[in-house]
Amino acid sequence: MTIRSGYTVCPYDCPSTCGFYAEIEDGRLKAVRPDPDHPVSPGGPCRKMVHYERSVNAPDRILYPMKRTGAKGTGAFEMISWEEAVREITSRWKDIIRESGSEAIAWCNYSGVMTPVQRQCGWAFFNRLGSRGLVRTLCANAKGAGYQSVMGSIGCLDPREVKDSDFLIVWSSNVPATRNPMMRELREFRKQGKRIVTVEVCGIDMARYSDELLLVRPGTDGALALSMMHVLEREDLADREYLRTWAHGYEVFRESLSAYTPEWAEEICGVPAASIEALALEYGRAKAPAILLGSGFSRYANGGMTARIITVLSQYTGAWKQPGGGLCGCNPTGGSYLNGALTDPPEFHGKHPSININQLGQGICDPSVRSFYVYGSNPANSVSDTCAVLRGLSREDLFTVVHERVMTDTARYADIILPATYSVEQTDVYTAYGYCTLSAAPKLIDPPGECRTDWQTFQALAEAMGFEDLFFRQTEEELFEKLLSGMKGNAAALPEEARESLRKGGAVTVPYADHLRFMKEGKQWNIVNESMEEPVPRWMPPAGGPEPLRLISVPGLWSLNSVFHERTEDLIPARGPMILCLHPDDAAERGIATGDDIEAFNDLACVRFTAFVTDLTAKGAAAAPGVYAHSLTKSGLGVNALQHARLTDLAEATTMNDNTVEVRKYS
Numbered sequence: 001m002t003i004r005s006g007y008t009v010c011p012y013d014c015p016s017t018c019g020f021y022a023e024i025e026d027g028r029l030k031a032v033r034p035d036p037d038h039p040v041s042p043g044g045p046c047r048k049m050v051h052y053e054r055s056v057n058a059p060d061r062i063l064y065p066m067k068r069t070g071a072k073g074t075g076a077f078e079m080i081s082w083e084e085a086v087r088e089i090t091s092r093w094k095d096i097i098r099e100s101g102s103e104a105i106a107w108c109n110y111s112g113v114m115t116p117v118q119r120q121c122g123w124a125f126f127n128r129l130g131s132r133g134l135v136r137t138l139c140a141n142a143k144g145a146g147y148q149s150v151m152g153s154i155g156c157l158d159p160r161e162v163k164d165s166d167f168l169i170v171w172s173s174n175v176p177a178t179r180n181p182m183m184r185e186l187r188e189f190r191k192q193g194k195r196i197v198t199v200e201v202c203g204i205d206m207a208r209y210s211d212e213l214l215l216v217r218p219g220t221d222g223a224l225a226l227s228m229m230h231v232l233e234r235e236d237l238a239d240r241e242y243l244r245t246w247a248h249g250y251e252v253f254r255e256s257l258s259a260y261t262p263e264w265a266e267e268i269c270g271v272p273a274a275s276i277e278a279l280a281l282e283y284g285r286a287k288a289p290a291i292l293l294g295s296g297f298s299r300y301a302n303g304g305m306t307a308r309i310i311t312v313l314s315q316y317t318g319a320w321k322q323p324g325g326g327l328c329g330c331n332p333t334g335g336s337y338l339n340g341a342l343t344d345p346p347e348f349h350g351k352h353p354s355i356n357i358n359q360l361g362q363g364i365c366d367p368s369v370r371s372f373y374v375y376g377s378n379p380a381n382s383v384s385d386t387c388a389v390l391r392g393l394s395r396e397d398l399f400t401v402v403h404e405r406v407m408t409d410t411a412r413y414a415d416i417i418l419p420a421t422y423s424v425e426q427t428d429v430y431t432a433y434g435y436c437t438l439s440a441a442p443k444l445i446d447p448p449g450e451c452r453t454d455w456q457t458f459q460a461l462a463e464a465m466g467f468e469d470l471f472f473r474q475t476e477e478e479l480f481e482k483l484l485s486g487m488k489g490n491a492a493a494l495p496e497e498a499r500e501s502l503r504k505g506g507a508v509t510v511p512y513a514d515h516l517r518f519m520k521e522g523k524q525w526n527i528v529n530e531s532m533e534e535p536v537p538r539w540m541p542p543a544g545g546p547e548p549l550r551l552i553s554v555p556g557l558w559s560l561n562s563v564f565h566e567r568t569e570d571l572i573p574a575r576g577p578m579i580l581c582l583h584p585d586d587a588a589e590r591g592i593a594t595g596d597d598i599e600a601f602n603d604l605a606c607v608r609f610t611a612f613v614t615d616l617t618a619k620g621a622a623a624a625p626g627v628y629a630h631s632l633t634k635s636g637l638g639v640n641a642l643q644h645a646r647l648t649d650l651a652e653a654t655t656m657n658d659n660t661v662e663v664r665k666y667s
């Protein structure tokens with residue numbers, strides 16, 4: 001028996017990018033062990049990753065290429081060789097390109113794996129192919145665009161800076177689920193007698209870690225933040241000198257605030273005027289207040305505007321000038337550390353019609369799309385308007401290829417399934433989107449069966465398509481080295497010894513962003529931004545729908561989007577059935593109690609849930625935690641079947657929280 005240990009990093013779409021050690025026994029991942037020196041996760045990975053070996057060694061892993069033998073969606077497949085698979089895929093593609101052009105080939109990739117080599121290789125491949133484009137805005141793009149329209153490329157707080165703050169608002173972030181390593185800081189913060197107020201629609205996880213929970217109606221945070229600034233002005237708590245000097249458009253915006261009284265906001269967001277007043281005063285009187293801004297609030301038709309307003313609020317008392325004060329959760333690094341041209345070469349980019357990932361169902365139902373390739377994404381579970389996605393995937397004439405690690409609701413519809421690797425079986429660099437850290441981890445073990453990395457797969461497809469570009473001839477290891485030796489931004493200044501430790505596998509802290517760089521550059525940031533359709537931030541309502549209850553999706557504690565469905569022995573049972581959280585008043589009106597079998601419906605679908613009645617959910621809201629495989633639901637559909645494919649005001653992003661439903665007992 002040979003036992004060894006190697007460094008590895010969590011590959012998932014999670015702001016923390018924790019690092020840990022992998023114990024390897026006879027070439028298999030045996031266990032994971034914390035890295036006590038890790039800059040973010042010294043306590044080790046979260047509840048989902050602490051038994052990563054159970055995922056990597058899952059008995060139902062896909063190990064060989066497979067070809068469909070039954071009707072689409074039935075999951076009937078037979079094993080084939082990689083040679084057959086690659087030949088079949090590329091000969092079909094060559095025919096399609098000859099008959100209908102390369103834009104008849106569509107693809108989907110999102111955040112199954114977040115690392116540049118394994119994620120962006122497909123972007124490079126499909127750009128080179130000249131396929132239909134993909135607009136990748138399934139997450140927090142409206143928040144990013146809103147923040148950027150105010151602050152440009154100035155970086156916000158790294159979560160480790162928040163300890164110096166004296167008052168924290170956790171705004172729309174389910175921290176125990178989505179920012180697990182930050183729980184340590186939140187506990188320490190309160191131990192020091194500093195208060196945490198959470199602004200949420202559904203506080204079932206966050207309430208116990210907060211001193212106070214304010215429940216808002218979905219999509220109305222902009223009204224709350226505007227009225228807080230109204231109070232700050234009225235009480236002389238705005239830092240007027242700072243705003244006059246550094247904020248473009250301050251006077252115009254200030255005038256507009258007079259209409260936004262707490263009473264006005266109460267009507268819209270359902271938070272009592274007195275509570276708004278108290279929150280504004282506490283925030284305004286703190287020396288270095290911080291806002292930890294999650295993403296849920298931004299997944300609405302008004303999401304970009306709300307992000308602008310909250311960013312302005314974070315500046316309104318001059319908090320950014322104080323250590324620990326300001327805004328956390330937007331863009332801590334102030335830009336990329338890596339040279340994206342190395343993994344997604346601009347010379348392959350062309351102009352092609354695109355599918356917005358949020359409207360994927362409509363995109364793949366279009367008969368002019370004849371083939372569809374999916375990797376690092378599970379759109380049958382994670383994209384809005386599930387029924388449209390399933391209609392597209394069911395098309396007999398859509399030649400579909402899915403590169404996956406386990407049988408998913410998307411893979412079930414493939415003509416060809418290719419077996420994918422787990423992160424310990426591949427080499428890559430890892431940038432965190434929530435921290436100023438950079439990590440790297442070389443491959444530790446050989447994959448089982450015939451699993452291949454995304455990079456190796458696209459290399460094989462590129463060769464069979466006859467691409468002669470040197471780009472596709474590189475190895476993962478060569479790209480890894482190029483990325484590490486060509487770092488940008490604050491990472492460019494990392495000492496050689498930090499690069500060396502990354503080459504071997506490790507994590508380093510990159511110097512934090514200079515939050516006051518605009519002062520050094522003598523440039524104002526923008527309250528008013530004339531380049532936008534709405535130059536002056538103002539209240540704009542969400543879109544919603546005719547039904548009485550506003551439906552939101554909450555990231556679950558026991559899963560990460562649709563990842564971890566393979567964990568049938570621990571995470572899946574711990575999570576339990578698919579629940580819908582309802583306020584006691586809304587439940588009573590409908591004769592519903594906790595545990596009842598209920599159905600939520602609108603013009604798109606009817607989905608069954610188990611009721612969970614709780615006053616930790618805002619009145620008028622219905623909140624669905626987690627993403628469920630269809631086989632784990634009572635009606636064969638998850639919450640995304642109830643979501644329209646509308647886009648946000650900025651960045652064409654998801655509005656998955658901006659929908660309405662009616663709910664009744666199932667009979």
Ligand SMILES: Nc1nc2c(c(=O)[nH]1)N[C@H]1C(S)=C(S)[C@@H](COP(=O)(O)OP(=O)(O)OC[C@H]3O[C@@H](n4cnc5c(=O)[nH]c(N)nc54)[C@H](O)[C@@H]3O)O[C@H]1N2
Nearest residue numbers: 172173174177178199218219294295296297555559560561
């Ligand atoms: N365990 C776990 N971890 C995850 C994920 C997961 O699914 N599970 N997802 C990963 C991904 S892809 C991402 S993008 C990050 C996201 O992590 P963060 O950026 O921190 O944001 P979320 O926790 O997704 O924010 C969602 C919260 O917003 C709340 N919310 C919804 N609508 C509103 C609203 O109108 N107003 C307010 N105030 N609150 C609202 C929801 O109730 C929910 O608690 O987390 C990642 N980490």
Ligand SMILES: Nc1nc2c(c(=O)[nH]1)N[C@H]1C(S)=C(S)[C@@H](COP(=O)(O)OP(=O)(O)OC[C@H]3O[C@@H](n4cnc5c(=O)[nH]c(N)nc54)[C@H](O)[C@@H]3O)O[C@H]1N2
Nearest residue numbers: 110111112113139375376377378382403420553561562563
């Ligand atoms: N109801 C609801 N819907 C949501 C969310 C929610 O919280 N609730 N969250 C939304 C958000 S914020 C996001 S970012 C999206 C995410 O949406 P997606 O990007 O579709 O993410 P997942 O659903 O997790 O599917 C990722 C898939 O990638 C596979 N995978 C992982 N690593 C690799 C790899 O190295 N190679 C290959 N080929 N495959 C790999 C996994 O096995 C998994 O099946 O979902 C969105 N949809």
Ligand code: SF4
Nearest residue numbers: 010014017018045046
């Ligand atoms: S908290 Fe996020 S980054 Fe850390 S181990 Fe868990 S899923 Fe991975």
Ligand SMILES: [Mo]
Nearest residue numbers: 013138139140
């Ligand atoms: Mo996300």
